Amino acid sequence: MRPFIFERATSPESAIAAFHADRATSFLAGGTTLLDLMKLDVVRPERVIDINALGANEIEISEDRLRLGASVRMADAEAQEELRRRVPMLTQSLALAASTQLRHMATLAGNVLQRTRCPYFRDVSWSACNKRLPGSGCAAMAGFNRQHAVLGASDACIATYPSDFAQALIALDATVDVVGRRGRRQLPFAKLHVPPGRTPEVETTLAPDELILGFEMPIEPWMSRSLYLKIRDRDSYEFALASAAVALEVDGGAVRQARIALGGVAAVPWRAREAEQALIGRVLDEASCQLAADIAFAKAQPREHNAYKPLLGRQTVARALLQAAAMEA
Amino acid sequence: MKRPPTSQPTTSSGATAREDGVFNRRHFLVGTATSAVLPLSFGTTGVREAVTDAALPTQVPSSSVALLVNGRTHRLILDNRTTLLDALREHLALTGTKKGCDHGQCGACTVHLDGEPILSCLTLVASVEGRAVTTIEGLAQADGALHPVQQAFIDHDAFQCGYCTPGQIMSAVACVEGDRAGSDAEIREYMSGNLCRCAAYPNIVAAIRAAKTEVRS
Amino acid sequence: MAIIGPVQQKNMGPPHSRIDGRAKVTGAAPYASDFAVGRPAYAYFVTSSIARGRITGFDMAAAGQVPGLLDILTYETMRGAVKKPTFFAGGGYAGTTIRPLDGPEIFHDGQIVAVVLADSYESAREAAYKVKVTCQAEQPAATFGSAGATTEDAADAKGHEDPAVGDIAAGLAAASATVDADYATPTQHHNPIELFTTTCAWTGDKLTVYEPSQIVHGLKHGVAEQLGIPPDHVRIVSPFVGGAFGSKASVTPRTALAAIAARCLGRPVKLVLTREQGFSVATYRAETRHHLRLGADADGKFTALSHEAWEVTSRPDSYLVAGTDTTARLYACPNVFTKVHLVHVDRNTPGFMRSPPEVPYLFPLECAIDEVAEKLGLDPIELRRRNDTMKEPIGGLPYTSRSLMECFDQAAESFGWARRSAAPASMRDGDWLIGWGCASTCYPTALAPATARVILWKDGRVKVETAAHDLGTGAYTALAQVAAERLGVPVGQVTIALGDSDLPPSPVAGGSITTASVSSVIAKACDAIRAKLGVNDSALIDPGIRVAGFERLGVALVQEYAEFAPHGAKPEGIDKLYAGLSTLKGGAMLEDRIQYAFGAEFVEVRIHARTREIRVPRVHGAFAAGRIVNPKTAHSQLMGGLIWGVSSALHEATEMDLGTARYINDNFADYLVPVNADIEDVSVILVPERDTQVNPLGIKGLGELGNVGTNAAVANAVYHATGRRIRELPIRLEKLLA
Incomplete structure (x- = not known):
């Protein structure tokens, strides 16, 4: 960890004002990603601005809308009884992530901005990592890549995007509320992250001085038929090998609307829109669920140790859809 | 050690003896001056000389922190990089909180921050100013009476080596007091952020179940 | 969740709670890194990022500017400072004969190449990351089959005797059911939760070392040997050890370096390795391969057992596991052949890890018995009963006591084995496939x-x-x-x-x-x-x-x-x-008798029919180990052992980047061990046993008895659930998909 100047911000405005474009600056919220990567010398801020006192920690639920403040702790959002009932996918994606202690620390904005778990990224003694050192190569391609992405990756980077909660946000068409030097703006959550392409070091569309203030989304009655299914080696405290966030609007036995997002298998938050389309108007049964699952992974590009992921991913989608179909709406 | 004749007295250290500050600098100067066994320096040429001039502590960005631990306020000036875990262990001599991974992957460093279980290894000490930290040393009452969770851990043999135990107990206290011990499944999930390599898990669950009854009554 | 016992039975002492319990639950128990030593300097290692080659230079310019830096030690000035150690497995003290900071040669990934010393932990870590090491890398060999790996017979390298009796070809020819298969067990690391720490303080020419140790007198002599000072000048203090499992039984290179650093600075030095560094500074369980052939006649009597194995070790050291000493003698069998080979690659030296020989070697044998039982249409417990013996087959020596089948009977009763439907993939609970498996466990009484x-x-x-x-x-x-x-x-x-x-x-x-x-x-x-x-x-x-x-x-x-x-x-x-x-x-090393503790282990697995994740809701074990001094702590050890076994079967493997021979998952997020949610019903049955020969008190050891049979019990249960025989550990969901 390199030495840094430590400052506290008490409002979004003071946080942005404290930001220095000419010095590497990091915002500190829960710290569960930042401190981890600073100790590993992967992230080297010269200034750290503590934003834990700037507010943005309310949860607002109305008849048809939800707003989650950026600084809300995962544990507090997960414990919301009304949210559990009305959008189970959302609270499940939080409850199945990390550990009790980490969920008490980590904020919702920090969660969606967490960095990949790729071991070649996290260990600076590996010289080839395009995400960490642009142009240096990718050691994971020919290395040990059991955790790596089969969707949305590129020839420059196959790192997996690790968040569970982000899959719920992208599935539910959330928007992100952002503030920076140039003022406030809103963008669809699906536009927050960018696929690695040739520039895997660029992970989001946020400007360096921008802060997330919160997430907003419509809530509709049918969203109570939703769930987050996470498949992993052990039963808790592990990142997903594959996961699926699914929500279904069913009308007279046929699907009117489907939402499917995939975790653990893709380079960015991943919405399987073609698979969703394939379900519209169909009855949910083994065949239709398998069809949707096949479409979701039609373009998967596996490598040596993650060759199992397309099949695991398809089984996860099918299982999640059938489980959701069996739920009481 | 020489093999003693029978019944020879010996010095010994008790199982729980602490050895505080028995070494001081003067001993070392005497020691190094008289020792012919080991060379005095293996320093890389140039490095040692260069740093003696450059290494002024004021060059490291630091913060003055009022740290509230177990009801006592400690005023410290610390390197901004200091984690709460290292502050407790290296600066306050509160070594009950353990380092097992330093990256939020094992739970051994769990403490309470304003009553909630958090990982002290991923917390900058500068960021907890004004908040209440409780460590394993702050659980028992002043008269030495153990917290019901501590007693239950002894009764149910909920540990072996004991190294993860302070972290387990801090999580367990939060589990019981936060009313999250409704079923064995709920306890297991709540406690899954605390690895126990000796694998005392079933006994930990049994201890929490018992402590819950104790705390309620 | 049922915990059977611990109740005091025949030939057992009272289930006393731990006398050090209060110290452990209050944070007062002092582990090595908890001792205060005045104003220590902090040491942080720089380790190699190549597995084979030579250091060609150091650039200390950036590191030298770090405020608080005190010194940086490298081989350029330290050569010869650490004397050549004697190898633990060869009757000495050290876990490796690779001398730290002794030259530019690199023998393995993670080898210590510099020691950074600073006024604070934060400064030492910063400077360590700023030390630039340039190397001339050579292509390393990572494992079996890698170019450059060299193989030798353990008999040649170590004077190991491969136990054998009878005529293996004739025995196989006489069999009516045989199994002939290859098995593999992975590299595993002990990963006690306590990190590898060392604090060194000198008083005059006397050194005090605070370091967690399984052998304080060995560490004392080993450090003295490495420093070239009289052993009486060294004291080791290690009243509490935060888990060890074999990793703290031999001297690592770190201790001498911390001692020398403290001497150089004239000040105590505190060293806390990172979790990652522990993977290569200490030892690990060697990766193994096995070719096993087992034959039985129509009555279920074994006619032949051939167990050939290969084990990974480092370039300079011949660390030998050789569990054939046990597998050759476990059951009655007239024809036994064994052979062990060592494969030298560019890795750190392996060492003892909980039940070192038995864990990797019983896995193939106890799986093969399950396979032969199925071929014969026999219950696997019955097959073991028909080959139970009070005399080991190699030298005909008598077991001092052996309660293997009593353990099977009690564990089978507790587990409900009689309700098992024998056909594979025949038990199901909704979307979950259910499998029940069992295996013998044993451990030499030494x-x-x-x-x-x-x-x-x-x-x-x-x-x-x-x-x-x-x-x-x-x-x-x-x-x-x-x-x-x-x-x-x-x-x-x-x-x-x-x-x-x-x-x-x-x-x-x-x-x-x-x-x-x-x-x-x-x-x-x-x-x-x-x-x-x-x-x-x-x-x-x-x-x-x-x-x-x-x-x-x-x-x-x-x-x-x-x-x-x-x-x-x-x-x-x-x-x-x-x-x-x-x-x-003891064990199989005596001339007049053989002494072992035994047990039987039963496992239920649940495997999701679609996504194939594996869960273990039940593990029952029954164990007989002579007199039990304290059934409460014995229960905990055996329970922990059973969970270790489940962990070994399903989770634990140190993964390597094969091209560079480097560890990949050297942390607790990626090296998986079970969490609380993974463990449900673990039942331990203590079977009373009296052995009047093993020692005057009739005590057998049991700390390593629990985790021996579990690999096979889990693999057998997975076979029963799915009809898939997985012979490579760990058993992960991808091996059961498709």
Whole structure:
């Protein structure tokens, strides 16, 4: 960890004002990603601005809308009884992530901005990592890549995007509320992250001085038929090998609307829109669920140790859809 | 050690003896001056000389922190990089909180921050100013009476080596007091952020179940 | 969730709670890195990022500018400072003969290449990351089959004898059912939660080392050897050890470096390795491959067992696992062939990890028995019963006691084995496939010479002093119970000092020998006290008799030092013990008999029919290990062992980047061990057993008995659930998909 100047911000405005474009600056919220990567010398801020006192920690639920403040702790959002009932996918994606202690620390904005778990990224003694050192190569391609992405990756980077909660946000068409030097703006959550392409070091569309203030989304009655299914080696405290966030609007036995997002298998938050389309108007049964699952992974590009992921991913989608179909709406 | 004749007295250290500050600098100067066994320096040429001039502590960005631990306020000036875990262990001599991974992957460093279980290894000490930290040393009452969770851990043999135990107990206290011990499944999930390599898990669950009854009554 | 026991049964002591429990639940128990040593400097290692090659230069410019930096040690100035160590597995002290900072050669990934010393931990870490090391890398060999790996017979390398009897070809020809298959077990790391730490402080020319250790007298002599100083100038302090599992039994290169650094700076030095560094600075369980052939006749009698194995070790060291000593002797079989090979690659030297030979070697045998049973249409327990024996087949030596089938009967009853539907993939609960499997477990009963001093005061207080070790095993409590029982006082009146090299030496806390060996010597010292007081061997010392004895002698205390050497030990065993060397006797190493502890392990797996994740809702084990001193702590050890076994079968593998021979998952997020949510019903049954031969107290060890059979029990259960026979550990969901 390199030495840094430590400052506290008490409002979004003071946080942005404290930001220095000419010095590497990091915002500190829960710290569960930042401190981890600073100790590993992967992230080297010269200034750290503590934003834990700037507010943005309310949860607002109305008849048809939800707003989650950026600084809300995962544990507090997960414990919301009304949210559990009305959008189970959302609270499940939080409850199945990390550990009790980490969920008490980590904020919702920090969660969606967490960095990949790729071991070649996290260990600076590996010289080839395009995400960490642009142009240096990718050691994971020919290395040990059991955790790596089969969707949305590129020839420059196959790192997996690790968040569970982000899959719920992208599935539910959330928007992100952002503030920076140039003022406030809103963008669809699906536009927050960018696929690695040739520039895997660029992970989001946020400007360096921008802060997330919160997430907003419509809530509709049918969203109570939703769930987050996470498949992993052990039963808790592990990142997903594959996961699926699914929500279904069913009308007279046929699907009117489907939402499917995939975790653990893709380079960015991943919405399987073609698979969703394939379900519209169909009855949910083994065949239709398998069809949707096949479409979701039609373009998967596996490598040596993650060759199992397309099949695991398809089984996860099918299982999640059938489980959701069996739920009481 | 020489093999003693029978019944020879010996010095010994008790199982729980602490050895505080028995070494001081003067001993070392005497020691190094008289020792012919080991060379005095293996320093890389140039490095040692260069740093003696450059290494002024004021060059490291630091913060003055009022740290509230177990009801006592400690005023410290610390390197901004200091984690709460290292502050407790290296600066306050509160070594009950353990380092097992330093990256939020094992739970051994769990403490309470304003009553909630958090990982002290991923917390900058500068960021907890004004908040209440409780460590394993702050659980028992002043008269030495153990917290019901501590007693239950002894009764149910909920540990072996004991190294993860302070972290387990801090999580367990939060589990019981936060009313999250409704079923064995709920306890297991709540406690899954605390690895126990000796694998005392079933006994930990049994201890929490018992402590819950104790705390309620 | 049912926990059976711990209740006191025949030939068991009382289930006393740990006497060090209060210290552990209050944070007061001092582990090595908890000791305060004035104003320490902090050490941080720089380690190699290549596995084979040479260092060509260091650039210290950036590191040298770090405020608070005190010094940086490298081979350029340290060459020759650390003397050549003797290899633990060759009768010495060190886990590797690779000398730290002794030259530019790189033998493995993670080798120590520089020691950064600074005023604070933060500065030391910063400077370590700023040290630039340039290397000339060569292509390393990572594992079996890698270019450049070299293979040798263990018989040649180590003088190992491959046990064999009869005619294996004839035995296979006579079989009506055979299994001929290859099996693989992975690299695993002990990963105790306590990190590898060392604090060194000099007083004059005397060195005190605070380091978690399974062998304080060995560490003392090993460090003295590496520093070239008299052993009496070194003291090791290690009263509490945060888990070890074999990783703290041999001397690592770190200790000498911390000692030299402290001497250079004239100031104590504190070193706490990172989790990652521990993977390559300490040892690990060697990766193994097996070719196993097992034949049985139509009656289910084994006709042939051939067990050939290959094990990974480092370039310079021939660390040998060789579990064929056990597998060749476990069942009656007239024709046995075994052979072990060592494969040298560019990795750090492996070492002991909980049940070192039995865990990787029983896996293929106990799986093959399951396979043969199915071919014969026999229940796998019945097949084991038909080949149970009181005489091992290689030398015809008698087992001192063997309760294997009693363990199977009790565990099968507890588990409900009779309700098992034998056909694979025939049990199901909704979307979950259910599988039940079982396996034998065993562990050699060995002992080693030990010494102790016991003091009894007139008022009934007792002090026991011996440099044994409590790794979480419960040694403090069990040993106090032995003294209390022998001297007729409550356990609460016994204080006990362990883990300090100023105490009379005890052997390594390895091979499950501590309770049997150290209890034996404590009992001997207590008996000498009784003799002084004029109390004969069988009578209890009640307070009245005790006080009368003291008044007759006219003293306030009676102190006795005793030495114990087990059956088969040579007279120089005690001298070796004082030199920090443990000479283990027992198991299959005796000339007149064979002594083992046994058990039976049953596992239920649930495997999701679609996504194939594997869960283990139930593990039941029954174990017989002679006299049980404390059923409570014994229960915990066996329970922990069973969970270790599940972990080994399903989770644990140290993954490598094969092209570079580097560890990939060297952290607790990626090296998976079970969390609380993974473990549900773990039932331990203690089967009463009396063995009058193993030692005067009839104690067998059990710390390593629990995790031996579990790999196979899980694999057999996975087969039963799915019809898939997985012969490569760990069994992960991708092996069951498609």
